[in-house]
Amino acid sequence: MDDLLYISELIRKSWSDKLTETEKKYLDTWISKSEANRRLFEAGKERLERDLLNLEQYDIESATKRIFARVENNTENVASLPGITNRKKLWWMAAASAIFIVAFGIWVFRPSQVEPQAKHTPSQIEQDSLKIIPGGNNAVLTLSDGSLIILDSAADGLISNQGTAKVIKLESGKLAYNTVSSGKAASPVYNTISTPRGGQYQVTLPDGTVVWLNSASSVSFPTVFDETARQIKITGEVYLEVAPLINNSNQAKIPFVVKIASSSGTHVGEVQVLGTHFNINAYDDEGAVRTTLLEGAVKCINGSNNMILRPGQQANFSGSRISVKNDIDTDRVIAWKNGTFLFDSEDIESIMRQISRWYDIKVSYKGVISKEAFSGIVSRSSDLEQVLKIMEAGGVKFSIEGRKIIVMQ
Amino acid sequence: MADMENENDYITNLKKDDKRAWQYIIRIYYPVLCRFAERLLSDQTEAEDVVTDVFVSIWQQNVDFPGTNQLKKYLYTAVRNRCLNILRSKRREKKRHEDFASIYLHADDAIDNEIIYTELLAEVRKEMDSLSPRMKEVFYLAYFRKMTNEEIAENLNLSNQTVRNQKASALSILRKAIKPRLQGPAAAFFLCLQGFY
Numbered sequence: 001m002d003d004l005l006y007i008s009e010l011i012r013k014s015w016s017d018k019l020t021e022t023e024k025k026y027l028d029t030w031i032s033k034s035e036a037n038r039r040l041f042e043a044g045k046e047r048l049e050r051d052l053l054n055l056e057q058y059d060i061e062s063a064t065k066r067i068f069a070r071v072e073n074n075t076e077n078v079a080s081l082p083g084i085t086n087r088k089k090l091w092w093m094a095a096a097s098a099i100f101i102v103a104f105g106i107w108v109f110r111p112s113q114v115e116p117q118a119k120h121t122p123s124q125i126e127q128d129s130l131k132i133i134p135g136g137n138n139a140v141l142t143l144s145d146g147s148l149i150i151l152d153s154a155a156d157g158l159i160s161n162q163g164t165a166k167v168i169k170l171e172s173g174k175l176a177y178n179t180v181s182s183g184k185a186a187s188p189v190y191n192t193i194s195t196p197r198g199g200q201y202q203v204t205l206p207d208g209t210v211v212w213l214n215s216a217s218s219v220s221f222p223t224v225f226d227e228t229a230r231q232i233k234i235t236g237e238v239y240l241e242v243a244p245l246i247n248n249s250n251q252a253k254i255p256f257v258v259k260i261a262s263s264s265g266t267h268v269g270e271v272q273v274l275g276t277h278f279n280i281n282a283y284d285d286e287g288a289v290r291t292t293l294l295e296g297a298v299k300c301i302n303g304s305n306n307m308i309l310r311p312g313q314q315a316n317f318s319g320s321r322i323s324v325k326n327d328i329d330t331d332r333v334i335a336w337k338n339g340t341f342l343f344d345s346e347d348i349e350s351i352m353r354q355i356s357r358w359y360d361i362k363v364s365y366k367g368v369i370s371k372e373a374f375s376g377i378v379s380r381s382s383d384l385e386q387v388l389k390i391m392e393a394g395g396v397k398f399s400i401e402g403r404k405i406i407v408m409q
Numbered sequence: 410m411a412d413m414e415n416e417n418d419y420i421t422n423l424k425k426d427d428k429r430a431w432q433y434i435i436r437i438y439y440p441v442l443c444r445f446a447e448r449l450l451s452d453q454t455e456a457e458d459v460v461t462d463v464f465v466s467i468w469q470q471n472v473d474f475p476g477t478n479q480l481k482k483y484l485y486t487a488v489r490n491r492c493l494n495i496l497r498s499k500r501r502e503k504k505r506h507e508d509f510a511s512i513y514l515h516a517d518d519a520i521d522n523e524i525i526y527t528e529l530l531a532e533v534r535k536e537m538d539s540l541s542p543r544m545k546e547v548f549y550l551a552y553f554r555k556m557t558n559e560e561i562a563e564n565l566n567l568s569n570q571t572v573r574n575q576k577a578s579a580l581s582i583l584r585k586a587i588k589p590r591l592q593g594p595a596a597a598f599f600l601c602l603q604g605f606y
Contacts, residue, residue: 001485004521005478005481007525009532011525012529012532036518037518037522040526047526051444052530052534055441055444055530056440060436063457063460064435068431071468327569
């Protein structure tokens with residue numbers, strides 16, 4: 001019986017996680033034992049939603065009353081139970097559907113306000129077999145002397161000594177800088193980490209600040225920070241958790257300044273912070289630089305204008321102006337960092353820009369571009385095919401030519 | 410994990426006749442065990458009777474379960490054995506008149522697979538149950554009334570942000586439902602899920 005519970009756990013784990021070598025071997029052995037085992041493993045998740053819904057045919061409330069009555073020979077105590085109303089039952093069904101979505105990315109990928117189309121013709125996607133896999137933890141580290149280290153192929157551990165700092169590659173997708181001595185470096189040594197399209201990476205800077213880089217993004221920073229000001233330069237999209245830092249000699253908080261540049265290197269704005277969490281989206285094709293604050297406070301500077309943000313606010317730089325939006329859905333803004341595409345009433349162009357960066361594909365449109373808004377949640381570890389299928393269920397049609405996706409209307 | 414602690418509390422309270430603990434165990438396991446029994450017996454009423462009997466009997470026996478696994482093993486084994494007994498007696502009854510056949514009488518593997526699957530359903534159900542009443546309400550309105558965030562906010566007298574947060578935390582909990590509790594290095598690898606929503 002222990003073995004059955006363990007197999008069940010491994011199957012559940014295999015849906016969403018990587019199994020360890022031992023676990024995988026154990027599960028594979030079990031699967032290969034019989035045709036029925038293989039069928040259970042393969043069909044398990046597809047059956048799940050249907051069966052979870054079917055469970056609602058059993059009347060839990062009367063069962064509970066029956067059991068209580070037989071044990072205690074009365075039903076008084078049951079009367080005070082929270083009633084299982086029809087609504088409650090429906091809730092279980094809603095959650096059952098939601099589980100399926102969360103696991104397999106099918107959900108409300110439907111035009112907001114518009115009912116999903118009941119029928120659509122056989123999907124073009126199904127006919128084309130080319131598989132476009134999602135991006136992963138890839139990045140390139142450029143050292144001060146101009147030498148390059150490809151981070152996804154470098155072994156874990158010490159990579160390089162940069163001035164008084166050690167560069168250490170942690171487990172998959174992470175890099176850390178440890179300062180060896182507290183002595184001041186004669187001149188700051190700059191490193192740059194850049195991710196390609198289809199890449200993402202995380203780095204802990206020498207002061208403890210953590211930077212997450214989305215695809216096609218970069219961060220340049222000194223390997224040892226100055227005692228009076230910390231300054232880094234970014235392009236693309238990054239999420240920062242800035243560590244507060246105190247100057248030992250005068251006990252002042254050391255400010256952290258983020259210089260924002262376009263992909264060609266032009267300065268497009270600046271954000272000054274003390275210790276806080278925020279996201280900057282500065283992709284050239286997004287039209288505006290958007291800084292979203294999750295915690296703490298930041299000062300956004302664009303030319304001669306500046307603006308202080310509160311948590312939940314977003315600053316938009318366009319030209320030399322700054323406009324501020326309130327009540328931002330911050331979960332949506334940093335969904336990328338947490339491994340998800342999360343769309344809440346977004347137009348197709350905005351969605352496709354994000355998809356094209358992560359899957360490194362080109363997107364073009366045939367006919368009028370729809371202004372309909374879509375909502376949905378899809379894991380960034382899904383293959384492109386899966387993502388497009390979900391969107392097709394929402395009424396968008398695609399055709400695929402190699403690494404080019406044509407959105408049809 | 411908070412819900413895990415909860416669950417162990419429930420299990421240890423079963424012996425103390427804690428009604429909420431029994432309600433919880435019945436809520437999670439009654440339907441999945443009924444489904445299991447129905448697969449074996451091909452009869453819903455019989456299946457529900459078997460499961461009801463099993464619950465009454467462990468309650469009355471006052472069994473002490475040190476943890477969830479022991480409870481699960483007891484439940485699955487008890488339901489399986491009772492179902493097999495019913496199948497065997499049916500076979501005896503009908504032997505003279507007609508051939509009585511159930512694949513489950515001769516195939517332990519088939520029953521084992523049903524148990525594995527029942528356990529999958531039970532674990533997912535547990536996570537669904539761990540959502541707060543507010544989250545459940547938000548979910549209900551979103552799915553069955555097809556309300557937008559704004560409409561839900563108005564209906565429940567909440568701010569838009571709260572509705573979004575409730576929805577997001579619910580999704581995050583459900584995401585965990587299909588992801589077993591991670592331990593050791595695997596947990597570190599999935600750091601990106603922490604703090605999400």
